Amino acid sequence: MPEPTSRALPAWSEFQRRMRRYVGGRVEPAWADDVTGDIFLRLLQRQDSLAEARDPLAWTYRVAANVIADHHRRRSVERRTLEQLGAEARAPDPGSNGGDHEALRRDLEACLLPFALELPPKYAEALLLTYFEELSQVEAARRLGLSVSGMKSRVQRARAMLKRQLMDCCDFELDRRGAVIDMRPREAGRDGSAAG
Template sequence: MSQEQDFDEFYLGSVRRVTAQLVAMLGDPVEAEDAVQEAYARAWQRWDSVSRMDDPVAWVRLVAYRIKVSSWRSAVRRTVAHRRHGPPPDVPDLSPDSVALVTALRGIPEAQRRAIVLYHLAGLTVEQVAAEVGAPVGTVKARLSRGRAALAQVLSESKDGDLKGRPSYA
């Protein structure tokens, strides 16, 4: 039996039971389902070791529970910080130029968009961008060049009224 088939059999044979148990523990079906799905995703990522455990279902159940506990702790920390520091200061409205730029950035491929934002908006050097995105310097330079050209085209289209606020993922 392949690893995928083995995991599928494990998942199908246990997911309803684990979900029901987490619903009973947490009291919220939506939170339980989210935590259980995340736990199964983590089990799949470690299936070589999880499948050899005495009780893989117990591992999934424990991971799902810990996911929710961690989520609760984060929510408590946010609440305490909010009480201590108050609400965040008002964020000024975005200018029409900023909105147009973000809309245009959505219209270019993700790798080019990321390179342009890191280089032009975050102020990183080409070498720093390359290190952050895990690409060679030459690739980053090409992405910047192609991204600028694509961005110019998207911006000119938006001036002509062709963009209509919808990203294109060419």
């Protein structure tokens, strides 16, 4: 089969392979399939623009680059948001008693637990052990019979999945340093469909 020109799209299987390789070099391995799927979804949603593109292959790679940039922005916001929520739950307010800190922690756990339980079981278990039962990652790895690096990877992936759920559910307002200053539920349902 002749090599496609720069102005033509390659065969679908070859295009998938190229796109996965392109994405794999730009995002964490754990997210490569998700981001590749997001790219294909965006291409499908914008197929009219693709049909009108002067250079379809270049256009698809611009779309891919935009999806990858969106992924990195979202991951950065998610990371800061969850880290701040965790820090607020762990750090008592100066001048308050320990009861306020515990009440905040219980409220936060009650809010996050339903989201955590919706994760695939191995990721839910990782969060339950390390955040809700407050085991160290070393202790959690020992309990589950995993290597410490395997446990760290699982916790990191679980946190990322939880952050994504939070970002899908709520709109967060951030200050200049990226700290959460307000949060509002989105108007859409949990499945992304418009409310009402």
